[in-house]
Amino acid sequence: MFQSLLSILGRAALVAIFLMSALGNKIPNYSKVAAYMANEGVPAPQILLGGAIAFLIVGGALVLVGYKARLGATLLLIFLILATYFFHDFWTVKDLAAKEFQMIQFLKNLSLCGAMLFIMANGPGAGSLESVFSKRSGKK
Incomplete structure (x- = not known):
């Protein structure tokens, strides 16, 4: 029971940043975020922003509930790789304070x-829908 609670809390803490990013920033500020993306050199920002939002919500939800969590983690990993490349390229920043911020x-x-790699390798852990379904089907 304690392990399940910790796993659920851990998954919730892990995906909070992704779900809040989509629901609290990207969706309500769609035009501003797309303009920012264009300014950073992201191709087709209006389209890719829609994709990013879908990856964040679907990936975050799947990891949160622990159903198809490996797929959810893969979606979030793809988002992270692209976002990191386009928006946190500290190696191109000249200003020292800005460079330090981007490195962080x-x-x-x-x-x-x-x-995300850990979830892809090990699954969602205890207290997940996958663990509930595997117990009911007799799988371990």
């Missing part, structure tokens, strides 16, 4: 990539 954001995303 880069490393944060690198850590999140590690968490």
